[in-house]
Amino acid sequence: MTLIQNPIIPGMAPDPSIIRVADDYYIATSTFHWTPGVQIFHSTDLVNWELLTYALTQDEVNLRGTNTPAGIWAPHLSYDSQTHKFWLAYSHMQNMAGREFNADSFAISADSIQGPWSAPIYLTSIGFDPALFHDEDGKHYLSILEWETRDGYQAPGHIVIAEVDLEHGGIIGNWHRVTTGFTTRGCAEAPQIYHHNDYYYLLIAAGGTGYAHGIEMGRSRQIFGPYEPNPTGEPIITSSPQHLFSLGDPDAGHFERFDPRAPMQKAGHGSLVQTPTGEWYVAHLMSRPLPNKPLNPLGRETALQKMRWTTDGWLQMADGSNLAKLTTPAPSDYSSPKQTHTADIHTDFTAKVVDHHFMTPYHQQTTDWVNITEHPEHLRIYGQNSLFSQFNPAIMGTRATALTYTSQTALTFHPTHYSQTAGLGLYYDANNWLYVRLCQADTEDRTVLRILQAKLGERIDHRITVDIPDGHVALKIDYHDGWAQVSYQLPQQAEWSVLEAPIDVSYLSDEGVNGEPGEIGGFTGLFNFIGAVDAYQHVSFADFDYYTVKNYETEDLTHE
Template sequence: MQIQNPVLPGFNSDPSIIRVENTYYIATSTFEWFPGVRIHASQDLVHWNLVKNVLDTTTMLDMKGSPSSGGIWAPDLSYADGKFWLIFTDVKITDGNFKDLKNYLTTAETIEGPWSEPILVNGVGFDASLFHDEDGHKYLVQQTWDHREYHHPFDGITLTEFDTGTMKLKPNTARTIFSGTDVRLVEGPHLYKINGEYFLFAAQGGTIFTHQEVVARSKSLDELSFVVEPDGPFITNFDTPDSYLQKQGHGALVSTPGGEWYYASLTARPWHHDNESSIDPRGWSTLGRETSIQKVEWDGGGWPRIVGGHGGQTFVEAPKDAIFTKAPADHSQHDEFDDATLGINWNTLRVPFNEKMGSTGNGKLTLIGQGSLANTFDLSLVARRWQAFYFDAETKVKFNPYSYQSMAGLTNYYNHSHWSWIFITKNDDGQNVIEVGENKGGLRNGSYTSYLRDHAPVIPDGIEYVYFKSENRKESYTYLYSFDGDNWVTTGITLDAAVLSDDYVVREYGGFFTGAYVGLAVVDYSGYNSTAEFDNFDYKELGDYKETNGSFSWQKSELRFY
């Protein structure tokens, strides 16, 4: 078998990988999306299944009002003393000199839980991880934040002893063990003890195209005792602009039962428009930061190296002792909303799906209109990640809007200021119509455009349901509608997918760490709680999209998730 990167396509970033007996687990960041912390499992490092969303109640996590790309940053999963340990950071500020974050710890005897009520650990810095030393001591290892304008905000990697008796840190033991290199922005630390030495893996350069991972080692955990790997960095794509994979860096190390080594890293697959350079800008990562796995070997000096060079590879040799893991061929999803709870792939923003948003079951999803798609407090939106460049998303909705202030439909969404949708609303003549709206850059909350305006299609009398479709084709996407589910009419509006990418958002907003979503939403900012019923939802991945003799045909790519 071969590992085909990325192994977790579409917004699965900051991977923390471990192995417990023959099973590998990866925990990834979720930021403002609820539930928090996704965990995938595999026994071959090739095929992965989403098995748990850990932070799934408001007692575990409440992010109401948190900024876009705030929330859960870089969870750390470990296993020791017969149980799983999960450290996670909840960030409350993304812009400016302050972060106002809190680090928490939760534990469970099995990956499915139940997970314990989170314990507040500290707020020194984000990207915290827990190191279990061979002598029984435990340490919190973390990026350290400095708000002072005359200091660099990334103030090195701090180590603090953790007391398992009191389940609290010992602040008097805190010390900086690594200050990073001149690249700066040192973060995402993971500490290991291998062959009697301590190895610190840490990210640098920011989680953009200059991203990288460095390795340092020491015989002790004394202050500033770690020495950086020569001829580094360990992994980066800064100097490999033509690589299929970009932004590799922040991640974690794991060994196989047979003694092989692998490294799980965040990565991205940017694309660029035909009229753009592929080098600068390097492209638009609409699927967000994903997870790749690279094989690691050890050189004569005892340092870890990425097999094939520090740029990594798309196809990687799987472990010799891999146990085949059954998993779906792609991430297509069809939902008839028969169950009383939302499926594992659905997310909401900041808080769990609740009665204020609506209900699901008996063949329909009911959503109650609240705030606009720019709202960070009260929003009725359920959505799932884009996990392929080419896909169709479709739904069937029944809705009778109160006024132009009430809307219901299908959305492609990045954050509060970057999104679009096709929806049912009312025009000034009291008719139910179809509109396409887009919110994108220019202001902090974006600038909004109504594309159909005075020419919005009127929904004929007697039509109970309207069908909406989004056809997503890597660089662009368009919306269609139908009154019978068979005959589709294009809106004629083609939207630039780049607007829903980290690389577009970073130009104007301090939080740019997630990825594009597609989903269902109802808005009624009049406060009259207009309600819509969605009969079904279909997300179908399409493989490669190629033009042949002037017509389009579907062909499965050699790259399974491409």
């Protein structure tokens, strides 16, 4: 029996929404303050996945100034078999201060998964995590969390359902409050509707986005309910199967549920898909922490669990438990011996377009600051704001996908002002990063290599410097379990030289950063990046020869 190895999509790929159209599977995931917005992955076998495209590529949303962890949340992908259209619903979380959680939700559509996508249709601002359901009678329904702000009321609120007008936008009729959760874990969110054997099934996330996360289920003969809960009274998938009562807790990390022995944590927020041969799977988010630490640098990743229907019509994991595993049986018709995908990245910029794995925080990639044509076979990046900026940082980043890896580049840069820099780094958000960069010496008479760091918004300028006489150098960061070793190689050198002792960067993780007050930090994930800064005239540029990320994760993924 072939086993699927989880995560199927490593690195920042949370809140997966999975569908199948004919023989193709697609998963959409959240992107928060990163652009392009909404990653869409593709597979033909549920085992091997690749990044296919993005949905929000034309400045449909303005993410400048976005605080961690707001931005684009929980996209829901669906396919209307009657109109043969793909639909994507998403929330733009704009404010989390005061736990008000102001989000606008929209829907876009396309005839092809690769677009072009329509202009956004406004749906509601009642809460977040919208999902569309296309019923057999041609009606469309929206399910979403209604965010509760009143003192003394069940937080975070009700799951609500309403008929929706997908032609003009907006809600038809009234919202129907259907549940605040199907177990005692509380924090019900991310509702998704499915129809199976005369029942409407409501799949929801529960327990908060932390270590008590899980997936719950209820069912009803009518789409507006009433919904009866799964008779087990427990989640159908979780990393923390012990009974938990946390009603009234609007959201929590539940650090008491952290299991230092478990390689998979936080399993929850899932969606359901059926294969052509009638097998069932749930795609869900998960995290892999640093060894013996409740810190998750890679953010929330995507995993799969094989499911089955019980004789009394309830969904459960194929092995009869509710504990998420790092392996699950592949579909019965899968014939390849093993997974073949890799999360390694190598680009030498010889193509006519920039590698689509690159993402940028807070604003779009535009040719006025990043291009691949001005210096052929190089990526040219013009410096913009400092890396502390939430508006226009000139960063080209890729998701970190392993707990041990090497990122590497070579660049040429000639700063003429002390505010001009360029280099390689690790990035979580504008307050938390590590940047090894070419810059002017403090005496403004030569180019040097130094490390600049941001930790919880504090600027830390490392004093060790190395002269770079001709402005060209290769840079390398070896990342291992939360530690970063920075090395460099000058053109005349045969070997790499270490710049300084390894740096503790374990804080570049969901739990280690300073997100909105009242939150546990963030829930996005670590990125590797190349970039440039010019707070002088925005005219300096760096030419990058190549960009490589090589993963060296060696732990046995079949260990449970």
